[in-house]
Amino acid sequence: MRVLVVTAVPAERDAVTRAFGGPAQVREVPGAEVHRAGPFDVLAGGAGPAAAAAAAAFALASAPAADPYGLVVSAGIGGGFSPAAPVGSLVVATGIVAADLGAETPDGFVPVTGLGFGRDSFLPPAALVRDVAAATGALAGPVLTVSTVTGSAARTAVLLAAHPGAVAEAMEGFGVAEAASRIGVPALEIRAVSNAVGPRDRAAWRIGEALAVLTEAFGKTAPVVEGWTQHDRHDRNRD
Numbered sequence: 466m467r468v469l470v471v472t473a474v475p476a477e478r479d480a481v482t483r484a485f486g487g488p489a490q491v492r493e494v495p496g497a498e499v500h501r502a503g504p505f506d507v508l509a510g511g512a513g514p515a516a517a518a519a520a521a522a523f524a525l526a527s528a529p530a531a532d533p534y535g536l537v538v539s540a541g542i543g544g545g546f547s548p549a550a551p552v553g554s555l556v557v558a559t560g561i562v563a564a565d566l567g568a569e570t571p572d573g574f575v576p577v578t579g580l581g582f583g584r585d586s587f588l589p590p591a592a593l594v595r596d597v598a599a600a601t602g603a604l605a606g607p608v609l610t611v612s613t614v615t616g617s618a619a620r621t622a623v624l625l626a627a628h629p630g631a632v633a634e635a636m637e638g639f640g641v642a643e644a645a646s647r648i649g650v651p652a653l654e655i656r657a658v659s660n661a662v663g664p665r666d667r668a669a670w671r672i673g674e675a676l677a678v679l680t681e682a683f684g685k686t687a688p689v690v691e692g693w694t695q696h697d698r699h700d701r702n703r704d
């Protein structure tokens with residue numbers, strides 16, 4: 466099964482392909498380069514859910530009819546909620562949640578689904594999440610997609626109150642999952658924690674450490690996705 470991996474920036478893309486000694490092949494799709502490495506086709510689609518959705522949609526639509534993608538993964542570094550997901554840890558999403566898609570009202574935030582349209586989360590295939598977590602040592606839990614990086618203790622508390630058990634936040638997962646869902650392909654999200662969610666301290670981000678964790682994680686994830694059977698795929702719970 467061929468797997469599409471969407472990162473935000475080239476450094477994250479290269480961290481994934483490094484697990485296989487770098488890309489074996491590079492091809493152009495509208496707006497991006499797809500780097501083939503092991504079972505993965507990896508592209509850097511840009512930061513934020515809109516860029517990620519557009520990049521994923523073009524790549525999914527560009528796949529040959531004879532060799533379509535069976536899985537899409539949003540991957541990269543991310544912020545970890547303390548104490549569950551410390552810097553240097555790895556998380557895999559049990560839910561990919563649009564945490565700031567909705568409306569602010571006098572009674573608080575209302576998700577887009579509360580406004581009567583759209584959706585605000587996707588559920589990756591539970592068995593695959595379990596197997597990836599077991600193979601990589603990742604912590605499994607909800608991962609939030611935000612358009613604004615959290616930068617205060619107050620905002621961190623608001624997010625955790627709305628999403629108890631959230632393990633991490635990043636900026637692309639929901640966009641990637643939305644694109645995947647339009648074409649009927651399940652989505653995963655894998656994040657290496659580079660920083661704690663909370664008061665902004667960019668100097669404390671451990672990007673190099675997180676990218677090394679991502680490389681190791683994809684090396685261990687390859688046999689899991691390669692062994693993921695058709696039966697497992699039918700067993701998924703995406704909605």
Ligand SMILES: O=C(O)c1cccc(C(=O)CC[C@H]2O[C@@H](n3cnc4c(=O)[nH]cnc43)[C@H](O)[C@@H]2O)c1
Nearest residue numbers: 473476512513542543544614615634635636637672
């Ligand atoms: O400067 C570099 O060398 C570098 C290398 C790799 C990645 C970056 C990024 O800045 C990636 C941006 C990407 O990271 C996610 N992210 C990371 N931490 C958080 C966070 O606390 N809250 C939300 N998102 C986070 C996010 O997906 C960004 O698109 C730089």
